[in-house]
Every structure is written in C-alpha cells, then in structure tokens.
Amino acid sequence: MRRFADILDRLVLTPARNGKLRLLADYFRSVPDPDRGYALAALTGGLDFPAVKPAMLRALVTERMDEVLFAYSYDYVGDLAETISLVWPAPDDASAEAPALGEVVNTLSRVSRSDAPAVIADLLDRLDPSARFALIKLATGGLRIGVSARLAKQALAAMGGKDVGEIEELWHGLEAPYEALFAWLEGRAGKPQSAAQGQFRPVMLAHPVGEGDLEKLDPADYAAEWKWDGIRVQAVCEGGVRRLYSRTGDEISGAFPDLMETLSGQLALDGELLVGDPRLRTGSFSDLQQRLNRKTVSKKMLADYPVFMRCYDLLQRGEQDMRPRPFAERRALLEDLLPTLDPQRFDLSPLVDFGDWAELEHKRSNPPHPIIEGVMLKRCDAAYLPGRPKGPWFKWKRDPFTVDAVLMYAQRGHGKRSSYYSDYTFGVWAGPEDDLQLVPVGKAYFGFTDEELKLIDKYVRDNTVERFGPVRSVRAEPGHGLVLEVAFEGLNRSTRHKSGIAMRFPRIARLRWDKPAAEADHIEALTALLDA
Amino acid sequence: MRENNTPDKRVFRGRKKSLSSRVMRPQDLLHPCPEGLYCPLGDFFIDPVRPVDRALITHGHADHARAGHRTVLATRETLDIMRLRYGADFAESRQVAAYGEGLDIGDVRVSFHPAGHVLGSAQIAVEANGLRIVASGDYKRHLDATCTPFEPVRCDVFITEATFGLPVFVHPAPEVEAERLAASLRQFPERAHIVGAYSLGKAQRVISLMRSIGHDEPILIHGALARISRYYQGQGIKLGRLEPATVEEETATRGAGQIIVAPPSVLGDRWTRRFADPLSAFASGWMRIRQRARQRGVELPLILSDHADWNELTATIRETGAGEVWVTHGREEALVRWCELHGIAARPLNLVGYEDEAD
C-alpha cells in the first residue's frame, strides 16, 4: 500500500507526461504481483467497491475524535478523504503490519455494507496518512490523478518494450491483477491469448497533409472520403457481445444503447459517431456533446439526440479478420454489408470523386455539408494498421478559423513552463463603439514558439494590472493591449462561458504586435459563425 | 569594544517595584502590548515587533528578531545571526544569555532554554513571586542535528506557538522525507532538484539531513543562504561541500541530478530557468496538505518543519505541567479547544506581527 500511495502522490503533482510515464513504468517494474496489477486496475478505472460511502467514513472518524477539532480540520483542508487520512488517530499499538494493496483490494471487494465500517477502520489503523488517503480514494472511487487508462498502457508498453497497440488489443480480455500480462511484458511467458469476445482493435490514424506531401503522391493511388466532425468510434459485435469503443479503446457502449441494440452478427466497424438520422439530417458537434461523457442516458435524451454511426471501414466480418486486406477490398465489403444494418443507425461515408489534387482541394474548400471538417486520403492498397503509420493515410483538414483577440489574463504554466506565464485567456470586443468591453472567449496554451513564449511572458510581467495567485490580469484596453491571432476548429454554444460560446482547439497562430488592440475582432464575428 | 561576551549589568538592571502582598496574577507578570509581550516588573519585551528599550529575543527569524532595539538579550548564536542580518549596530548594546543560566532583571528572574527550532533558538522563562511563565517562541521536538534539542521547562503558564495547531499536521520522520528526495534524484537524474527552504534554519537542516543519509555530492546553494550557511559551518555544523548555485558560465545541464537549495520564493520563478529541467521540491510543514503543494506547483513536497506538529504541541503542553496555556501565532482555536477538553485553562493571545515564516 505504501508504494501505491507514493505513486499516487507523485503522479498528481507531476505535470509532464514523460515524468508520469517514468514514474509508472518504474512502479510496474519494481512492485511485485499481485499489487502492481491491482494498481493498474485502480488507475484504469477497473475497480469498484460499492459498500464504502463517504458519510460512513465521516461517522467513523468522529467516533474517534472531538467533532469540533474534526470540523476545524475539515474546514482547513477542504477534502474529506484527505482530512480523514490526516486526523485518523494512530492506534497506540502501531505494530500491526501495513496491508499490501492486494490484500486491501481483496478485502474491499468482499466486504458487506454492514461489515464495512469495522473493516475500513481496521485498515486505516494499519496505514500511514498517505496510504490512508490512497485507501479512501480507492474505496470511494475518487482517484482523480491525471492519468488516463491510455497513459497507463503506454507505461506498460515502455516497461516491456512493446507497442501500445498490442496492449490495447489484448486489454479487454484481461482481468486484474494482470499476472499473465506482466509475465509477458517481462519476457517470462508468451503473449496472453485474447480469448474474450468483443475486443477492441487498435485504430489506424492519419498524418496531416504537410507542405509538399501531395506533390509526391499519385492521386490514382488514393481514395478520398469526407472527414466528419463527430467522434471516431469502433463498434464490435461478436458472439452476442456488443461494444462501442472510443479511438483510445475506452468502452463507451453504456451511453449509446440506441446504436448498440441494433447490431447483430459478427463484425467490427470503424466510423464516426454523429447525432441525427442519416437519412434526414446530421447534427453538429454541439448536439453530439449532449450525449458524451454520460454513464446513463434518459429517454428524452435518446429521442432528442439520437446517434448513428457513419462507417469508414470494416475490420472484421464473420471469422475473417479484414485488417490485412487492402482498403479497396475492405471498402467494397463494407458497401456490401451496409444494407444489412439498420438504416436509421448506420450509413456509409461516401467517397469523394477527384481527378487531381486541385480538384480535391476545391471540394475540400467547399464541402457539401457544414459538419465536414476536411477530407481523408486512404491508399487503396494499404492494410489497416494500428497506430499512425506514415504514408497510407492522410487527413487534409479544412483550414482553421481565425480570430484576432486581445490577451486578458495569463496564468503560470506547469512543469518546464512553471516559471512562465504560458496559459492565456483572450477576449474580443463587445458593446457599442464608444464603450467597448472585452469578453473572454477562450484560453490557449500552445501554438507559439519558445522564443515567442519569452516575449509574451515579458509582456505579461511588464503589463500586469492585478495578480491573483498564479494568474495575472494584463492591461487590455482599446488603446493598449496585445493582439493574438487565434486559430480554432469550430465553436460550440456554451452556458458556462459569459460569451455564450466555447472554442474548439484554440491555439495561438500569430502574435500581432503590429495590430492596435482596438482593431481586434468583435464578438459578432464569432456569433455569426455560430449561427451559420 | 562592548561585544556580546561582556555582560552589561547596567543595561538590565530594571526598575525596582514594590509588590503588594496580594497573589500575583499571570497577566501582571507578562501581558501582550502592541509592541509584543511585555513584562512590567522587569520593564522588558519578548520578541517585540517595534523598536523598544529592552528586548529579549527567542531566535533569529526576522519576525521575532528585529533591528533597532536599544538593548538586546539573547543567546550568542541569535546575537550573531542578528548581526549577520542587520549589521553590527543592530542594537546599542547586546548581552549573551547562556542556556539554563538564571539572570535577574529587576525583581524578575529570567532564563533561556533550548527550543530546538533553529540554531540558538530559546524559550524564555520569566519568574517572580513563585510564578513562572515560559514563552516558548517557535519550537519543535523532532530531532535536528543543526541545533540543541528542546528541553521542557515546568511552569505555571506556558505560552505556545500554534503554527501547526491542527490535528491534520503530523510531521513524518525527517529521514523518510530525505529518502524521498534521494529517490527522486535517482529516478530523475537529468533534472535539477530545486529545494525551497527558509534560509535560516530550514535550509541548513535539509542539507544536514541529506548528509546524514549519505548524500555526499556537492550541494548548490542560492546566494541568499550563503552567509548564514557559512556561519552554521563555523559553529561546527557539518554541511559538507556547498557551491554557489549561480555561476558565470551557464550550461544546459546545470544542476542535473543535483540538489539546489534556495529560498521558497524562487520556486517557479525565472531564477530556476538556468537549471536543467527544474523539479521543484519544497521543504515545509505546509506540504502535508496536498492542495498547498498543488497551488505552488510543487512536484516533490517534503514535509519537513521547524515548528512543532499537533502531537508535539499537545505532548509539550502536558510535559510543562502548566495549568494555563496561552496560544499565539497560528491556529489558536483548535489548540485552545484541545486544552479545554483536557481540563487546562487556555486562551488565544492575540499578538500581531508574526508570520508563517514560509515554514
């Protein structure tokens, strides 16, 4: 438990991705089975202990200490789990051995609701404050430490010198404490057999079209299709198991029963999840957002925002793994398959006809539908390969939108950038010409070079109006301010922001030192885009 | 030259006051004034925050030891530290108090006792008419090789600090924290480990601790701690090889895998940019609270304090046998509550001008 507590504490405070990876890989290397496997399960969200509730923990601690002293403590710390972990009175006989993570997980998974208080108290007695914190967070399902399941899998890949795609492919057939997986990663055993049904197949990703890329390619070798602005998903149906995965292999089936119910047979499809009815209309990304990040979904939600899948590729049909076959063949088989699927829930992403790159460029710039964000190029003879191989697939996105905004607030960055003001909130003008006010419309922390970062950092320090914690407000008036050209992928309506809009993927495209602040854009330029 | 080794009896003679026969109340012996804790019978202040005629100083931290008093009585080390900080003329005259030796000022007997806080730190006992009050100043009970350990003094009234006066503050063993720093150096050998530590006391304690667990490599120190660290070394405290953190020629790998000790204020500041991929560590009792570490962008919190934690505070109150406790600078309310629960009279003593010392 000690090592698990340590790594949780370190991960929370380590901002850099590489730092997290190293901490995780070192942990997996040095901690024995089964503890490391249970830690992996905890980090990837694979553990759930319904018997332990925060209110019970609070009652346990106030039985053991003065309520007023507890109240002072909780008020100061702010987090219940942390307060309890710190104030829990260590027993006089501190000789009891600290339980290992494996023991804790086994105990928690077997405990009944009525036994839980005594069992938890016994565990807390045997742990130090850090480990108590880890126990409480583990037991109440509150491990929020900035590590995605994908990052944990990447750490495993680094540890075993494997490709992360291999681990993702195996993943859904494995169970905690993952002893077979670690044995394989350490070269002590062969690859675990992926016996389970309905597994995720690592997705194939595209490179963006770079400067001069197209000239080297023969248009005849490639097929083009629209790139839709939804989320990339994989639908799998095997032996009665139906699963929907995000492109990183997270299972999201639960939120989309309307789509999954209609699947049958044995197949795996790659496509885009969108809102609407494919025969009538395709909704925007904003509409789709209503359905994302939900565990369950109401009837009304299902009726107002039905989802469907616009298919790009076929990965499995019956017993046949289609992935080694060329794209052209997979595509033909996909076209054959589609009429057998529910037309309200599945359709085909159409190919885009073109003779040369100029013609495709024209079509890309004038897409037939607002939900199209560019075109995909797929080599007709390429197999479906996991990861992002260079060459077979390209994405050629619509040019981003840009807006000239004024820097309003700057916040200190993290890690390498912690000495710089590197996170910028920017705004555009609103109101009548004689009473212009800036409304914040977004926040960006990349897109600039290291040199530019130094210049903005200096500008922020020289033009600070107010400081609150890590944030500085920067002088920003019509007569004085720094104009940032911000590029973004689109806008969503938002009730959370004062401006009523939220930008998608904003980044700093250029610093407009030359442009007077008064000449930055007005909010109408953005709202017009929203209404388009 | 009237230096600190020459007691100046004239200075601390004090006014004789005739005492009535009534029983003395604690507040007659010591009470808070805007300047600080005042003893009318001896006409002196303890740790005054404004210039006064006579000052008794518990230790060298800036919020306790200020310049500009006419006369100062303190331990030799505290006087030395004040001179390093404020220059030789920080007071008109200075007198050395040795640990454990009684000294009469007027009708009052005062004595200095080790507080275990920083080098030279003392508790001050004030006694008259059979009533003894101990003003602890800042103190701790955890072992610290850089100063004399705390000695409990029996008393009627104990004036305790309460910087970490909440049950959530229980400092772990210092060696455990030192090992965590050592482990991070092994795990991230390409990164410069910047350890924020208060420049008087904490910085030297961090260095001494690292030496005690076998870290023998040179440690780089920020200019702000150079003089005080040299003074500690001059007092026989082993800090090993120290090198200036800033040099003329900067390299991209400066400080990689090394410990750089600096005042907490530089963490996340431009100063750290000269080092290889700086990793910020902060040695402080506040690091017990995760949110505190997060707010400051600290990657490696080291829970290391020169102030007593909750268990030390409550154990010390018991050991002094005091029937009454006055609680100052910190979280008074929780400690007052604890005293009530344990049948000890207690009240907050609202002294102004003392800070958290970034501990």
Ligand SMILES: [Zn+2]
């Ligand atoms: Zn102090």
